Amino acid sequence: MNIVCIAWGSLLWKPAPLKLASGWHPGGPRLPLEFVRKSDDSAEVALVLCEGARPMPTYWAYLDASDLDAARAMLGEREKIAPGRPDYIGSIPPVDGARSDERIAAWLARMRLDAAVWTALPAKFDGESGRVPTPEEVVRTLDCLPGEERAQAERYVRCTPPHIDTAYRRIIAARLGWHAARDAHVTRTR
Numbered sequence: 001m002n003i004v005c006i007a008w009g010s011l012l013w014k015p016a017p018l019k020l021a022s023g024w025h026p027g028g029p030r031l032p033l034e035f036v037r038k039s040d041d042s043a044e045v046a047l048v049l050c051e052g053a054r055p056m057p058t059y060w061a062y063l064d065a066s067d068l069d070a071a072r073a074m075l076g077e078r079e080k081i082a083p084g085r086p087d088y089i090g091s092i093p094p095v096d097g098a099r100s101d102e103r104i105a106a107w108l109a110r111m112r113l114d115a116a117v118w119t120a121l122p123a124k125f126d127g128e129s130g131r132v133p134t135p136e137e138v139v140r141t142l143d144c145l146p147g148e149e150r151a152q153a154e155r156y157v158r159c160t161p162p163h164i165d166t167a168y169r170r171i172i173a174a175r176l177g178w179h180a181a182r183d184a185h186v187t188r189t190r
Helices: 068-078 102-111 135-143 147-159 167-176
Strands: 003-007 031-038 045-049 059-062 089-092 115-119
Touching (some): 003 068, 031 167, 045 147, 068 115
Antiparallel strands (some): 031 045
16 A cells, blocks of 8 residues: 655654655645644644645655554654544545545545545644634744744744745745745655
């Protein structure tokens, strides 16, 4: 079974402990992405799936996993997703409450790939899962971060590939000067 992971954020530049069987390939499915998840355990506002956002390019890589359950467990470990939240890891074919996605299913069929997993964490702000913050709330949150936390959040925005050019990213760049790094690192195809 050929199992791939779809990615767009920090998995691209720090995939460990995710075991990749290839580097990241451009040309993944276009998905609605935005910087709308402020998690409780990190400084950044993460780029996540956000219905209503403009579709953005994604990447994909083959996983070194024996089956879909192993691939889901590996991604769950990397993303620190509790086993009791199978809906936070998308997969095709869908299993155990996993989210599915018609756009990814159609892309898999075109690519003639067997299965895919992806991070399906929802927007989150002020501790409220599913809450989509306004761009102003995101900028204010990022701007108020102290020292190393601010640097960590800035690295996240700058390291996201430049062509993932979301509406919130443009506002963050305009207000905070956090433009995409020209040399944003993506582990390329081997």
